[in-house]
Amino acid sequence: xxxxxxxxxxxxxxxxxxxxxxxxxRKGEDSWQLEVSVGGLVTALLGVKEFEARWIGWAGxxxxxxxGQRALTKALAEKRCIPVFLDEEIVHQYYNxxxxxxxxxxxxxxGLPQEDRLATTRSFxxxxxxxxxxxxxxADVVNEHYEEGDVVWCHDYHLMFLPKCLKEYNxxxxxGWFLHTPFPSSEIHRxxxxxxxxxxxxxxxxxxxxxxxxxxxxxxxxxxxxxxLEGTPEGVENQGKLTRVAAFPIGIDSDRFIRALELPQxxxxxxxxxERFSDRKVMLGVDRLDMIKGIPQKILAFEKFLEENPNWRDxxxxxxxxxxxxxxxxxxxxxxxxxxxxxxxxxxxxxxLTAVPIHHLDRSLDxxxxxxxxxxxxxxxxxxxxxxxxxxxxxxxxxxxxKKGVLILSxxxxxxxxxxxxxxxxxxxxxxxxxxxxxxxLNMPPDEREKRHWHNFMHVTTHTSQEWAETFVSELxxxxxxxxxxxxx
Ligand code: ADQ
Numbered sequence: 340x341x342x343x344x345x346x347x348x349x350x351x352x353x354x355x356x357x358x359x360x361x362x363x364x365r366k367g368e369d370s371w372q373l374e375v376s377v378g379g380l381v382t383a384l385l386g387v388k389e390f391e392a393r394w395i396g397w398a399g400x401x402x403x404x405x406x407g408q409r410a411l412t413k414a415l416a417e418k419r420c421i422p423v424f425l426d427e428e429i430v431h432q433y434y435n436x437x438x439x440x441x442x443x444x445x446x447x448x449x450g451l452p453q454e455d456r457l458a459t460t461r462s463f464x465x466x467x468x469x470x471x472x473x474x475x476x477x478a479d480v481v482n483e484h485y486e487e488g489d490v491v492w493c494h495d496y497h498l499m500f501l502p503k504c505l506k507e508y509n510x511x512x513x514x515g516w517f518l519h520t521p522f523p524s525s526e527i528h529r530x531x532x533x534x535x536x537x538x539x540x541x542x543x544x545x546x547x548x549x550x551x552x553x554x555x556x557x558x559x560x561x562x563x564x565x566x567x568l569e570g571t572p573e574g575v576e577n578q579g580k581l582t583r584v585a586a587f588p589i590g591i592d593s594d595r596f597i598r599a600l601e602l603p604q605x606x607x608x609x610x611x612x613x614e615r616f617s618d619r620k621v622m623l624g625v626d627r628l629d630m631i632k633g634i635p636q637k638i639l640a641f642e643k644f645l646e647e648n649p650n651w652r653d654x655x656x657x658x659x660x661x662x663x664x665x666x667x668x669x670x671x672x673x674x675x676x677x678x679x680x681x682x683x684x685x686x687x688x689x690x691x692l693t694a695v696p697i698h699h700l701d702r703s704l705d706x707x708x709x710x711x712x713x714x715x716x717x718x719x720x721x722x723x724x725x726x727x728x729x730x731x732x733x734x735x736x737x738x739x740x741x742k743k744g745v746l747i748l749s750x751x752x753x754x755x756x757x758x759x760x761x762x763x764x765x766x767x768x769x770x771x772x773x774x775x776x777x778x779x780x781l782n783m784p785p786d787e788r789e790k791r792h793w794h795n796f797m798h799v800t801t802h803t804s805q806e807w808a809e810t811f812v813s814e815l816x817x818x819x820x821x822x823x824x825x826x827x828x
Contacts, residue, residue, distance in 0.1 A: 350390050350812065351393070351488065352393070354494065355481055355494065358376060358381075359394055359399070360381040361373040361374060361418060362376045363411055363414070365407065380495065380519055383730065393419050395422075395484065401427045429472065433472070433473035436466035437470040438496060441466065442497075442499075442531075445528075445530070445531060446496060446520045447523075447630075447726075463532055474504055481505060490513045491505060492515045492517065493514065495517070495518060499540055501540075502541055502543040513815055514546075516541055516547050517811065518547075518550075519589075519727045519728070521551075523557060525557055538561055545583065545822070546811070546814055553756075554586070563575075587814075590803040591803065592804050594800075597740065599707060600714055608707060612711060616656055619654055619655055620655045620781055621716050622641070622658070622719070623657075623659075623713070623720065624659040624721070625719075625735075626721075628675060631725050632661075634661055635674075637720050637767070638657070638682060639770050640774045641720075642681075644777040647774065648778060652696065655696070658712065659699045659700070660700045662701075663701055663702075682699045713734055713738035714738045714739065714741070714742065718745045719735040719745070721752060722765065728754050729748075732758055733758075736796055743789050744788070745763065747763045747780055748763070749765060751766075758799075762795065
């Protein structure tokens, strides 16, 4: 166990994800402004403090010139970020195409949009080639910065080809891969033309992680059914090499939220919100504007609730905060217009000259405003059609110590497995069920609310993002150590 004894107290961790945790905005030929980006992966990994971490990824901009690239690399280095420069064509084919148009809907059981189906089928191969090329570019940057002993942690469906590229560079590199989305049933994965190549590449990693046991099971089934490999309780075995496969449910930095509630600016926000909605119960939805989040379905369920419960019409308000993402993808533009149309119709139907039942904001909120909103909410509505985990549900629970509001949660979010006992679980496709749950939540007696909240609060404050990352990395270290011991025997 010399290797363990020799481990420095802070292990170097190379986090590799498609996007860096910051977005870069060009301000001049050689000057850049950096802004923290919104999203689940960023939220989770910002809470990771145990390692000397560096983040490798794309900064979200096309930087064709060398001066710009050099200046951006320098600016990012101060944030311990290392850029991968992708040109517009690659981004179009790899990111918008293969990642967002093919893998994302497939992994969330949504299928391709009808009108795009044939076009996507035709362009499939070129998009997959771009995907592999982009993954190779990530591998080149990792390889350039890798030092012996580093742990390389690859994230998400954008980088399924990366473990293989990294191991080809250096078979001794410690490589873990974690998927933030669901891994679908093997019957769904089978339909992907590149199904085998992707699975084989992921299996090149030493450790493969998912949010839930079900996703891990689906992955192992895909490997056994599609590749004909052997699934074991530890993972997947391929010609004597074991790839460990396990569930590592993510969490949040709950203390950061709990502490924020004491800050004067958050208290001030809370006071304003309480005054503004003093005569109404507050219901809240916070989502990236994405089809997987079930935003139109949620709003239709709220409409049904108002239709069937006229006595509640002037006593409840739904605040829906939806930060637009992937705005250049037509499907997402359509979703934005659809949501606006439904909200407009419902506000026209149930609104008065002085109040409307739905406030819809198409933008990101800053951290303090978000905490205040979570804290004053009576009922949170998380109705994802599918969601790897869903951190909004965790954030809401962390901010509810005094109010003990109710969480209505989709049974198709990974979070249903951890917060299921405290939340009201719903099938988001069944708007009658969601409407009835809204009524149940608004009328829930305080002792039931307290019991349910306590259950979830205990979970959220003990299963943190810090613990998630530490568990994953220590499992990766152990897996490699065991493999070394096995080969010595
Ligand atoms: P996301 O799909 O981005 O993450 P989620 O887990 O809910 O989903 O995280 C969203 C994050 O963005 C939260 O931290 C939330 O506070 C923030 N956010 C969302 N809307 C916002 C707004 N309008 N203003 C400010 N902040 C906003 C992916 C997977 C999830 C998985 C995570 C982590 O799709 O299933 O839980 O990764 O693995």
